[in-house]
Amino acid sequence: MESLSDTRWDVVISGTGLRHSLLALALSRSNKKILHVDENDYYGGPEAAFSLQEVDEWVEELGKAPTSTLFRNASIWKSEEETSTDSPTLSFSRAYTLTLSPQIIYTKSKLLSRLVSSKVYRQLEFQAVGNWWIYNAEEAVLKRLPNGREDIFQDKNIDNRAKRNLMKFLKFVVDYENQTDVWEAQSESGLDIFLSSKFNFPAHLQIVITALTLSLAPPSETSVKWALPRIARHLTSIGLFGPGFGAVVPKWGGGAEISQVACRAGAVGGGVYVLGTGIENVKVVEAEDTESPAFHLALSNGEAVGTKLYVHEATDKDNGGITTVSKAISIISSSVPSLFRSTVEGSPLAAVSVVVFPPMSLQIADGIQSDPVYIMVHSSETGECPAGQSVLYSTTKSSSLSKIVLQAALESLMNRVPNQGKLLYTLYYEQTAPSGSPLDLSFDDQLLEQVEAQWREVMAEKANEESFMQFEERKGMEAEEEDDNDY
Amino acid sequence: MAEATAPKPSSSVKLVLLGEAAVGKSSLVLRFVNNDFQENKEPTIGAAFLTQKCNLPTRTIKFEIWDTAGQERFASLAPMYYRNAQSALVVYDLTKPTSLVKAKHWVAELQRQASPGIVIALVGNKLDLTNESASSSNNLGDDSEGDATEGEADDGDARKVSTAEAKSYAEEEGLLFFETSAKNGTNVSEVFTAIANAIPETSLKGARGPGATQAASRTEDQSRVNLTGPRDSAAKDTCAC
Secondary structure: OOOHHHOEEEEEEEOOOHHHHHHHHHOOOOOOOEEEEEOOOOOOHHHOEEOHHHHHHHHHHHHHOOOOOOEEEEEEEEOOOOOOOOOOOOOOHHHOOEEOOOOEEEOOOHHHHHHHHOOHHHHOOEEEEEEEEEEEOOOOEEEEOOOOHHHHHHOOOOOHHHHHHHHHHHHHHOOHHHOHHHHHHHOOOEHHHHHHHHHOOOHHHHHHHHHHOOOOOOHHHOEHHHHHHHHHHHHHHOEOOEOOOOEEEEOOOOHHHHHHHHHHHHHHOOOEEEEOOOEEEEEEOOOOOOOOOOEEEEEOOOOEEEEEEEEOOOOOEOOOOOOEEEEEEEEEOOOOHHHHOOOOOOOOOOOEEEEEEOOOOOOOOOOOOOOOEEEEEEEHHHOOOOOOOEEEEEEEEOOOOHHHHHHHHHHHHHHHOOOOOOEEEEEEEEEEOEOOOOOOOEOOHHHHHHHHHHHHHHHHHHHHOOOOOOOOOOHHHOOOOOOOOOO | OOOOOOOOOEEEEEEEEEEOOOOOHHHHHHHHHHOOOOOOOOOOOOOEEEEEEEEOOOOEEEEEEEEOOOOHHHOOHHHHHHOOOOEEEEEEEOOOHHHHHHHHHHHHHHHHHOOOOOEEEEEEEOHHHOOOOOOOOOOOOHHHOOOOOOOOOOOOOOOOOOHHHHHHHHHHHOOEEEEOOOOOOOOHHHHHHHHHHHOOHHHOEEOOOOOOOOOOOOHHHOOEEOOOOOOHHHHHHOOOO
């Protein structure tokens, strides 16, 4: 291939974030001529994963272009004690893979079944999200959330009356779609009012139930119609792929890993990949016929290409919902085994634990913590850090206090766990959602629906003959002799 | 390749193939996987992915081979191919000195960016175009040193990169080193066997996917969640309420 301009492209995809990578995967058997470019010299876009050195470069780049991106106010803090040989220190840069997308994926998510049906799951390794912990401010302890019905029965902290109410609620919520009479009138109200009026839940139970939704807002601002499907998803996901967990994460960097595996499938299918090359100018042209390009694109490497379809990353800001979050990625010198200890027989070794700090549970010097903080604790099993350390991904809604709130949550977590270890590193940043992909701590199947819609657009009438992301095993995948003419 | 008779531990090893266009990367893999060679092969269009088993005395290694096939100019497939790769095969054409320069660039990039423990093999291909090929099979000893003076093609020897030069570079950088001919098969399987032997035991993961040997790797993969496996034992824990 001498020049990109020589090819009449069917589709040019700009950006290798999760969404567009999944599109490349979906189109990988379509025999379309696909050019997939990314202005960054790394894969994954907003879902990228970095070594420490790459984080440094990323932060520096953000500093140069503060307005044009979904990320801002990034800064790095490093522990300075390097003198004493005993004190734990950071390992070398590549010992770490810090991901911008530590999203958990519920086992019920269609993403997992699509990764299986498209056969790329063989290139991925999934690990369990184990315990969920909630910080109880009165007792200053982390409490493990009950993991299903039997757990609730055995929980001595819940009195019998509350247990009955909880059971009633759990029974309702997994069937909420058929019981609209219970909730439809209150679908827009806050989850707190609904839970107290319909199920007599005291405040602490409202908080626990809201935590299961991973809502970034307090219960009063978490709407019933948004929350119910998420609670149902949480409960019905438990046990689907094994006992004791309801969600998974991909090893080696979360969303970044899926994005690269999807792009690899795109490349194996014949897609051409060019990093460090963006689209500088787009000219929509009157296509003479269906075989002529409808877009003339000027690439930042100086080449000009024509394509029938052009798919680009949405960078416009979303107006609905929570649009900006504050995040911290921290490395600590402890494997915090107590957070990962399994209570369910036969469950896999969990690689992720979720810790929730409900609104107002943290002491903040000049103000109150109005929104919850979520910390996803990743053990070294994820391949993101060396053994004996952990990576903590903290998130809260952005505000003037959010950085202080995140720090307080981190400090609180480290004080609650034995052999707490030391904070070695923190990357702090703010992230704004592009429209159509809300900032969510769990993978939102809506993204997959967007990919399917784009796939249908590209495939046109052929979309009716084929199933979305439903592929046969590639010959090379088997250990059998290759008699194909792939060469 | 012999069939494994007794059940041996089986591990997948990701291998990325790097090097300048037209040095014979795909031909090497074709020889390794199919024991075949195509004269005047067209440049590979589209990236190729192949697997091949390599039987060692104590274990079976299943190579997952990623070929950057045809897209060398953009150098954009390599980063996602060598991500978490346990091994890399960096190929140059021993009749083309510039291809060794390119190979050295790849080695440097791998050492900078790839997994710290990655096993790298430097391979000089097209040994059949030199006049040693007729007699030699795989003796890359010191005997061939110095006898490849550049530009001396009148005796049918097109070699432009001496064994000594490439070998000493490989030694400096801690690389495995071979000269091969994908055309007549010289040293091809030896390269892959040497890589398989050089992969540290600790970096071997269990076989991937449910299709591959299921029992062997359970203990070392305690954290792995099987997306397609049996879900029986789980059923009662589902919070069906």
